[in-house]
Amino acid sequence: MVMSAAAPAFAGQPTDGAINFQAPATGSMRQIVDFHNFILPIIVVITLLVLALLAWVMIRYNRWTNPTPRKFTHNTLVEVIWTVVPVLILVVIAIRSFPILHAQERAPPAAVTIKVTASSWAWAYEYQDLGVTVNSNLLPEDQAVAQQRPYLLAVDNPIYVPVGENVQVLISSNDVIHSWTVPAFGVKQDAIQGRTNVGWFNVERAGTYYGQCSELCGINHAYMPIEVRAVPRAEFERWIVEQGGSLEPPAEAAAETAPAAAPAEAAPADAAPAQP
Amino acid sequence: MAADTVDAAHDHRPSIWDWKRWLYSTNHKDIGTMYIVFAIIAGVIGGAMSGVIRWELAEPGIQILHGLPWVDQTDPDAAKHAYNVLVTMHGLIMIFFMVMPAMIGGFGNWFVPLMIGAPDMAFPRMNNISFWLLPASFGLALISMFVPGNGTYPGFGGGWTLYPPLSTSDLHHGGASMDLLILSLHIAGASSILGAINFITTIFNMRAPGMTLHRMPLFVWSILVTVFLLLLALPVLAGALTMLLTDRNFGTQFFNPAGGGDPVMYQHLFWFFGHPEVYILILPGFGMISQIVSTFSRKPVFGYLGMAYAMVSIGFIGFIVWAHHMYTVGMGFDLEAYFIAATMIIAVPTGIKIFSWIATMWGGSMTFAVPMQWALGFIFLFTIGGVTGVVLANSGIDTAMHDTYYVVAHFHYVLSMGAVFTIFAGFYYWIPKMSGYRYNSFLGTLHFWVTFIGVNLIFFPQHFLGLQGMPRRHVDYAEGLAYWNHISTLGYWIAAVGVGIFMLVLIDLFAVKRRAGANPWGEGATTLEWTLSSPPPFHQFAELPVIKPDAHH
Amino acid sequence: MAAHAEVKHDYHLVDPSPWPFVASCFVFLMAVGGVVAMRGVLPASEDPGFWGHIVNTVLVKGKLPLFIIGAAGVVMSAAGWWLDVIKESRKGDHTPVVDIGLRYGMILFIASEVMFFAAWFWVFFELSIFHDVRANWVVPLWEGTDTAARWANWPPPNVETFDPFHLPLMNTLILLLSGTTVTWAHHALQQGDRRSAMWGLLITVLLGCAFTYVQFVLEYPHAGFKFGNNDEISTANLYGASFFMATGFHGVHVIIGTIFLAVCLIRLMAGQFTPKKHFGLEAAAWYWHFVDVVWLFLFTFVYVLPYLTMQE
């Protein structure tokens, strides 16, 4: 690993004992975290309300504090309230929720497009415009330990992406269904043979980000990790050249062709962009 | 008590050692008993499997799966496959052979006829085949674990959802075990469909004079809605399973992209069944909780009609939300937006139920017998599981949570605490009626608290694991996930002690034989089963009871 | 209220019966046998001893004994079971309220069958309605194939569908006619005209047989598409598979319905049906009408529409 020494310090991976999301590295993931920060208090309050009501009736209306039960069975006002208020809460949640989905689904023009193909049990990455192909396999335990990289997350050949630029991933599979996931990016798309799913991200912070296959794919499902290194443009280009790729078609041109390749509005499924 | 002894003397109840009484049974109570015994056995097996899962996940690395007797000790792949098999079978066993038989087959069979004042089910003989198909089905499922599945590795390891191409590809599951599992589920499905026909007919046709639909106890309502879901959802699963079978064995390509087919089409068919299925697993529990809360508050159910129709609408909406399990397959904005909205709506009728239970207790005079403890525990824990469901319903955030332990935590809160707590609540509520004996309250209370602490310790930390990104169905995990996994496994040991205490409760029950009397719960217990002796006569209601308009539920 | 008390209700408390248990045992055998036949539960054994012999004769791929024993047992138990039902009916156990219960049961059974066909139509519609969407997202991952072109049309190129206005139309007429003859039989029976009822039923059974003959013997062998994977145009295989599964399951239901009607014919001739009480016949007729309606859907969507959109 020539570049591993140069790998930036920030790491998108699980932290022992942590109780929340990994630190977001993209705008999409920040949206998700924000949404979670918004919905979590709501559901906590609802749960605590239920708990408080339970505690109250247990204290106030037990055999000792209320020996003679009352017999009422209806109260239209409260019934309307506990129907209407949840509806309102849900409407508020939905209003906050749809834009996130919208942002995830509408991939902006991409500077770099990577075709990701899963097979049991490894990921193949193709930078089609740049002529680079990378095969990522699990980094065996002894090597991971030797290199002090996280076993089960680290791969032998990580992929590189430029920081601050839109990256589009076109995800498919050669055999069973897999799922390409990087938690810190807020990206998870199933890799399904016969179709191409589109994901995109724009990494804001240089670093190494890990993910794992997230759809049961057989024996080595736990052993097909994903490692993405987000680096400054110059370093990214150096890496491309090192991998035998060429930067001939300038990034601008790639960006221009991308919108045409983005999924058409009308296609209900994530239409596969016609590959040039 | 007097009536009790008279009955016992004159009731021609066959001896329990008479094998024909069970094998040839046409008696709803005997069949219900067989279902419950079956569910307990399946629950212990499925619980033991989850023990192996948790034990394996206690620390990073693969530690114990090599030790399983049928797993090749020298081959790490054998252990990994064994893990997938265990997860798959744990899920299937808990759902199809524990919860469904306990709730519908067990309590449904016992108490639907008693509560509507009927002498038996509509089709008593068909009732028996509904039961006996289950051991056949369970047998096939168990055999499937020991015959070649993936290459020479035994068992099917593709998850309880049986997604193709993993389940159809010869490369991954070329062995017979997947075929055995398919037929096992076909048979379990047939058993449930026959049961559904039987329950609907019984409820529509055999209510005692005066028992209108709107005077039926809520437990009967809950079973009615549940079996409608079964009747309409299971045949679709049967179709999907048949397609898997022909894809595997007869050269069709329904789900094979190489032949133009589409694996996502299977997911649609499966979840069209699968989502109603999860409500099948909880609705009877809702019914039991209504009876129990009312009984121990000594107060009629609050908002009876709202409660009944909330279940009807949950059942109905349950059919139109299925694709919330498939947000990551690439459905596109419009479809996902629809499924978000439809899914979240279910929170409204469910909320009506939660709040009506609390309103039933409000102003009541509560006692905290063991069934009531489980019911109160249920209401709280189910709410936790329910609200995380609402989080998951939002496709945008589900991107981060799908197929992580957050989902595992969600569905264990609604299943392993929701459904299981209602089963135990129902068990303690009705066991005096079913056996004629009272349980030991101390042991029952202990069982509740130990289980309560255990399962929360197992599953609450799994939310954290999920948020940190731990994918489900992984046999091994990164160091950074060790802490909460360790805690989760600790919780399992406590829950396992809880199951042990439950066994003690059962032994104590039949060893000590405290007579229960017709109605151990007093004036709050108003449904018809409490008017009969405990256990009820072999054939009850030779003269049908008449329900008066002012009788409350 | 104890058991010695006189029973004052009209429900039917069925005597203990061996059939459910026996049938379940055979269902189990049949399932294992089916898997043996399709895949083999165990690999061939090298052990020359007794167990090796057993394994090699009943548990390796393609061996049929278990399946045959299981299936025969299931048929036997079903027959024994239904004979018991008939006996009970003749004994007078099927009081009016029980009769209503039987009606509910039959309607619900048919409802579940409808949902079973829903699965097959689901697949068929998904393939036919969204074929052009599919053409866009099915990427040519497989060398030398042009998936988009294949999905450009439904039915796929190279599929030569049946001419619906030939044998299928005839089968439609056969089924519609049989629907009227069974109604004729029913009405005749209600009027107490047993002779006409017998004729009506006999003709219905014969029409049922004719349908099966036309479908399985005259039509299927001449299909311009295949069921299995030996077709070089893979999307054509998908048309074939969904066609044969949907129409085949329907065909099986026709056979079951025909047997059901034939049994009713025998019972009618044996004088077991009266103008007032003949639920067996009514159930058979309901079932027959259900099979009929499914056929109309099949005819419209699986035969006619693909024929109209077929590529030359």
Ligand code: HEA
């Ligand atoms: C008993 C079973 C059961 C029940 C009842 C539920 C109930 C719900 N479930 Fe769950 N679910 C499962 C069993 C169940 N689920 C299983 C087994 C899976 C995983 C399958 C697999 O992949 O293997 C799953 C997965 C699952 C997913 C897919 C996650 C993923 O794979 O990415 C989703 C997403 O929408 C979801 C949503 C919901 C919702 C919205 C409810 C709602 O019905 C919950 C409604 C209840 C409440 C909300 C609480 C009470 C209400 C109030 C107190 C009122 C006020 C509340 C608000 C205003 C919010 N569930």
Ligand code: HEA
């Ligand atoms: C009802 C359903 C149910 C129940 C009760 C449980 C109970 C438990 N489950 Fe499981 N589980 C599933 C349904 C259930 N589960 C499903 C569907 C999956 C997904 C499978 C898949 O991915 O394909 C899953 C997956 C799953 C996983 C994820 C594995 C993975 O993804 O890699 C884990 C890991 O911890 C786990 C653990 C446990 C534990 C520790 C319990 C403990 O709570 C167990 C303790 C036991 C009990 C509390 C029950 C005792 C009950 C009885 C003895 C019966 C009593 C009967 C009567 C009184 C009549 N389960």
Ligand code: CUA
């Ligand atoms: Cu690849 Cu899981």
Ligand SMILES: [Cu+2]
């Ligand atoms: Cu669901």
